[in-house]
Amino acid sequence: MALNYIWIAFFIIAFVVGLIRLLFFGDTEVFQNMVNETFDSAKTGFEISLGLTGVLTLWLGLMKVGEKGGVVKIFSKLVGPFFAKLFPEVPKDSPAIGSMMMNVSANMLGLDNAATPMGLKAMQELQELNPEKETASNAQIMFLVLNTSGLTILPISIMVYRAQLGAANPSDIFIPILLATFFSTIAGLIAVAIYQKINLFNKVILAYLGGLSAVIAGIIWYFSTLPKEDITVISSVTSNFLLFSIIILFILLAIRKKVNVYETFIEGAKEGFSVAVKIIPFLVAILVAIGVFRASGAMDFLIEGTRHVFAALGVNTDFIEALPTALMKPLSGSGARGMMVDTMNTYGADSFVGRVASTVQGATDTTFYIIAVYFGSVGIKKTRYAVTCGLIADFTGIIAAILMAYLFFH
Numbered sequence: 001m002a003l004n005y006i007w008i009a010f011f012i013i014a015f016v017v018g019l020i021r022l023l024f025f026g027d028t029e030v031f032q033n034m035v036n037e038t039f040d041s042a043k044t045g046f047e048i049s050l051g052l053t054g055v056l057t058l059w060l061g062l063m064k065v066g067e068k069g070g071v072v073k074i075f076s077k078l079v080g081p082f083f084a085k086l087f088p089e090v091p092k093d094s095p096a097i098g099s100m101m102m103n104v105s106a107n108m109l110g111l112d113n114a115a116t117p118m119g120l121k122a123m124q125e126l127q128e129l130n131p132e133k134e135t136a137s138n139a140q141i142m143f144l145v146l147n148t149s150g151l152t153i154l155p156i157s158i159m160v161y162r163a164q165l166g167a168a169n170p171s172d173i174f175i176p177i178l179l180a181t182f183f184s185t186i187a188g189l190i191a192v193a194i195y196q197k198i199n200l201f202n203k204v205i206l207a208y209l210g211g212l213s214a215v216i217a218g219i220i221w222y223f224s225t226l227p228k229e230d231i232t233v234i235s236s237v238t239s240n241f242l243l244f245s246i247i248i249l250f251i252l253l254a255i256r257k258k259v260n261v262y263e264t265f266i267e268g269a270k271e272g273f274s275v276a277v278k279i280i281p282f283l284v285a286i287l288v289a290i291g292v293f294r295a296s297g298a299m300d301f302l303i304e305g306t307r308h309v310f311a312a313l314g315v316n317t318d319f320i321e322a323l324p325t326a327l328m329k330p331l332s333g334s335g336a337r338g339m340m341v342d343t344m345n346t347y348g349a350d351s352f353v354g355r356v357a358s359t360v361q362g363a364t365d366t367t368f369y370i371i372a373v374y375f376g377s378v379g380i381k382k383t384r385y386a387v388t389c390g391l392i393a394d395f396t397g398i399i400a401a402i403l404m405a406y407l408f409f410h
Contacts, residue, residue: 041291064268069253075105184397286338364397
């Protein structure tokens with residue numbers, strides 16, 4: 001629903017701005033440029049979607065191998081004790097615990113196809129424990145915010161888009177996204193814990209959060225001590241090594257469980273082809289709207305206005321062109337993805353703003369969409385503080401993404 005209003009707004013604002021430029025500034029070519037942009041953007045959207053087919057087929061095939069090899073279950077066991085403390089109102093033998101752990105684990109691995117069904121199942125099981133059926137329970141809010149914060153270890157889809165748009169090293173945003181999404185998740189978790197009066201100083205919670213925070217702090221400290229020219233090289237080598245190691249791990253786990261790796265890969269690869277075909281109309285629709293918005297001059301007005309505000313505050317403004325992706329992210333995942341693609345297409349996948357937009361896209365998830373889908377699936381009408389905590393996670397993730405981009409790429 002949010003994307004519907006956003007899509008309409010782009011066209012209406014573009015028309016109004018174009019009319020102002022024609023009537024008051026004598027720009028006789030503005031509407032011709034807008035019409036030309038509709039055709040060019042539609043062509044670009046189709047070409048990008050078509051080009052995604054091969055890479056999506058590859059990665060979804062590998063993800064299926066990992067899934068059949070038991071990677072999701074391994075992650076679930078690792079976070080089990082932590083979950084027990086975050087959801088004190090949920091009985092330890094409740095099936096909701098297993099579903100939630102499977103959902104979060106699948107999200108961390110970028111397995112959207114597996115994560116969403118498990119998430120909806122978990123929400124239904126939590127609803128059975130909820131005494132007030134139209135009001136979100138504490139457990140439902142905590143689970144939802146963990147989803148909206150978007151903790152991701154493998155940002156596959158973003159790397160796929162970067163590869164298609166000509167990035168020399170599509171995985172160079174791997175570590176920056178990992179760091180940014182960690183901050184987003186921690187902020188969301190702390191916000192919910194404060195509302196629910198969860199003891200964050202519990203030994204188990206401190207062990208998990210403290211350990212992860214120490215690792216993240218160590219990574220940031222290490223890279224902050226390196227010369228700028230070494231940061232990108234070391235980050236790139238590390239990212240590619242870790243990614244290929246994960247692929248090998250998936251294969252070895254599948255072999256250990258006597259899974260037919262080749263046939264499993266083919267099974268997942270078929271899903272990749274169908275996903276690539278399905279996204280064509282969505283990507284074309286949003287890129288056409290953004291293209292018209294840009295051709296009318298409305299995008300330039302928005303960007304330059306924001307640039308002047310930050311410049312007046314003494315803030316470096318090199319990231320401003322990536323800001324539309326950040327502004328769209330809490331409202332619409334498809335819209336933010338379109339903004340990211342448009343930014344990389346306009347300025348280059350390896351430009352600073354292209355990398356900022358990619359990092360922002362991976363730093364958090366779409367709060368309003370997730371709330372609508374997850375709460376809507378069980379009839380929740382009173383969301384309490386879910387939106388507030390979700391937006392806190394979004395804002396933190398976006399700020400962290402911009403800072404990480406400056407550390408790694410500026």
